[in-house]
Amino acid sequence: MEKRRVEIEINGEVYTAEVEPRLLLSDFIRYEAGLTGTHVGCEHGVCGACTVQLDGDPIRSCLLLAVQAAGRQVRTVEGLTQGLPEGELHPLQQAFHETHGLQCGYCTPGFLTALEPLLLREQMPSDEEIREALAGNLCRCTGYQNIFKAVKLALRRVQSERAAAPLQEGGD
Amino acid sequence: MKPAPFAYHDPRSLEDALDLLAEHAEQGKILAGGQSLLPLLNLRLAYPEHLIDINRVADLSGVRRRDGVLRIGATTRQSTLERSPLIAEGWPLLSEAIRYVAHPPIRNRGTVGGSVAHADPTAELPVAFTALGAKAHVASKRGRRVIDLADFFITHLTTALAEDELLVELEVPPLAPGTGHCFTEFARRHGDFALGGVATLVTVDPEGACSRAVIVLLGAGPTPVRAEQAEAELIGPQIDSKRAASAARLAAELVEAGEGSEVSKTYRKKLIGSLTRQAIETAAARSREESAAAIGQTPAPRES
Numbered sequence: 001m002e003k004r005r006v007e008i009e010i011n012g013e014v015y016t017a018e019v020e021p022r023l024l025l026s027d028f029i030r031y032e033a034g035l036t037g038t039h040v041g042c043e044h045g046v047c048g049a050c051t052v053q054l055d056g057d058p059i060r061s062c063l064l065l066a067v068q069a070a071g072r073q074v075r076t077v078e079g080l081t082q083g084l085p086e087g088e089l090h091p092l093q094q095a096f097h098e099t100h101g102l103q104c105g106y107c108t109p110g111f112l113t114a115l116e117p118l119l120l121r122e123q124m125p126s127d128e129e130i131r132e133a134l135a136g137n138l139c140r141c142t143g144y145q146n147i148f149k150a151v152k153l154a155l156r157r158v159q160s161e162r163a164a165a166p167l168q169e170g171g172d
Numbered sequence: 173m174k175p176a177p178f179a180y181h182d183p184r185s186l187e188d189a190l191d192l193l194a195e196h197a198e199q200g201k202i203l204a205g206g207q208s209l210l211p212l213l214n215l216r217l218a219y220p221e222h223l224i225d226i227n228r229v230a231d232l233s234g235v236r237r238r239d240g241v242l243r244i245g246a247t248t249r250q251s252t253l254e255r256s257p258l259i260a261e262g263w264p265l266l267s268e269a270i271r272y273v274a275h276p277p278i279r280n281r282g283t284v285g286g287s288v289a290h291a292d293p294t295a296e297l298p299v300a301f302t303a304l305g306a307k308a309h310v311a312s313k314r315g316r317r318v319i320d321l322a323d324f325f326i327t328h329l330t331t332a333l334a335e336d337e338l339l340v341e342l343e344v345p346p347l348a349p350g351t352g353h354c355f356t357e358f359a360r361r362h363g364d365f366a367l368g369g370v371a372t373l374v375t376v377d378p379e380g381a382c383s384r385a386v387i388v389l390l391g392a393g394p395t396p397v398r399a400e401q402a403e404a405e406l407i408g409p410q411i412d413s414k415r416a417a418s419a420a421r422l423a424a425e426l427v428e429a430g431e432g433s434e435v436s437k438t439y440r441k442k443l444i445g446s447l448t449r450q451a452i453e454t455a456a457a458r459s460r461e462e463s464a465a466a467i468g469q470t471p472a473p474r475e476s
Contacts, residue, residue, distance in 0.1 A: 002179070004180070020177065021178060021179070021180030021223070022174065022175040022176070022177055022178060022180075022213075024174065024175075024210075024214070027174075043173065043214050043215075044210075044211035044214050044215055045207060045210070045211050045278065048275075048277070051277055054280075054281075057251070057277075057280040058276060058277040058280060059277050059280050059281050060207075060277050060278065060281070062210070062214065063206050063207055063210040063211065063214075063278075063281065064206065064210070064281065065180070065203075065206075065210075065225075067180060067182075067225075068206075068225065068227065114276070114277060131362075132362060133276070135275055135361070135362045135363045136274075136275030136276060136277055136278070136363060
């Protein structure tokens with residue numbers, strides 16, 4: 001089948017390749033772009049390990065053809081530490097680390113990219129809303145409790161930072 | 173596994189999409205959200221030779237209200253429906269139903285039209301749109317037609333769409349004043365395919381008597397099932413628990429699904445009966461709120 005030339009921006013960098021239409025975005029990310037942080041679990045949309053952000057929205061990269069992402073902006077787990085000082089983690093990653101929210105780490109990138117938009121919320125989401133936000137990602141190792149704790153911890157930190165920020169502007 | 177090879181087309185206009193559909197009707201498949209199709213391709217349960225990607229077709233998505241009637245473009249993302257204040261205000265049954273559809277990443281790509289055209293027997297949107305009396309606007313090279321959703325679902329994964337036809341829009345009439353809604357379902361885990369569910373609308377007059385009821389069952393059979401006898405049971409004076417329960421029993425009698433599936437028919441009957449009773453009570457309570465609000469919207473002028 002005819003190959004197509006596609007250009008996909010991932011974490012701010014444009015990757016170009018000649019691909020078969022049937023190439024999944026997950027495979028483009030891993031093999032063409034060499035970004036292996038995005039993992040492939042079930043390859044039919046239920047496990048969430050392959051979750052990335054497309055133009056800011058979390059999606060299943062195993063359920064999108066690479067040709068469909070042409071000209072779009074993709075953000076993977078590798079993008080979370082972009083622009084941060086060497087060694088510093090994204091608030092979500094830091095929280096996962098502290099609460100032991102990962103063991104083998106296979107599901108973790110999917111959780112992080114799926115959860116990042118939650119941190120943009122103005123108000124603290126309820127426990128029920130947090131559980132709902134976690135529901136689309138499967139983890140075989142942790143039993144989810146520590147992942148839940150990680151999300152709450154990250155949210156608390158991000159929200160208190162946001163609340164503190166206006167005070168730093170200082171008026172006359 | 174990976175999809176089998178296919179020829180990929182991404183038309184930019186509806187006309188081009190319909191031309192492609194006419195040409196490749198037999199060996200072609202429409203790609204919209206892809207959240208049901210890609211799993212089938214990845215597992216090689218389906219291997220169409222042509223894929224017609226309609227995501228870049230102009231003017232096929234959007235949520236609009238014109239003369240009180242809701243019009244939803246077929247490629248509107250489910251998450252757009254979820255976030256729409258217009259729909260939350262005028263058609264809250266849809267806002268309630270959409271939250272049961274899979275998970276946010278699926279809803280960010282899945283389309284409203286795709287869910288209806290795919291016609292999975294446990295899908296939420298077909299049931300909700302059926303309850304709302306929606307119509308499907310369908311196009312092909314041969315012309316356009318409008319299909320009542322009551323006539324749209326033939327059996328599981330099979331609709332009244334001809335091979336060369338594309339669902340382009342869903343049209344939903346406004347709800348009558350004093351109408352309360354409830355959509356509920358039960359799945360083992362949040363976001364899983366439902367084991368059973370129901371969409372209910374109850375309309376009451378200012379005295380609280382029920383003038384209209386709609387009950388559509390999810391998972392009772394290969395298509396959404398309208399429980400007409402149960403509906404008739406609810407018409408009359410204000411709905412109480414006793415009538416809700418007897419209506420639910422009538423609805424449960426319609427449950428046919430279950431043989432050979434993960435839960436038995438007996439289980440499904442009990443589940444759907446129970447959900448229907450809960451939904452009727454919730455919709456009835458909401459209808460009384462709606463009725464009170466409708467009256468309250470014309471306050472008497474205050475003396476100053």
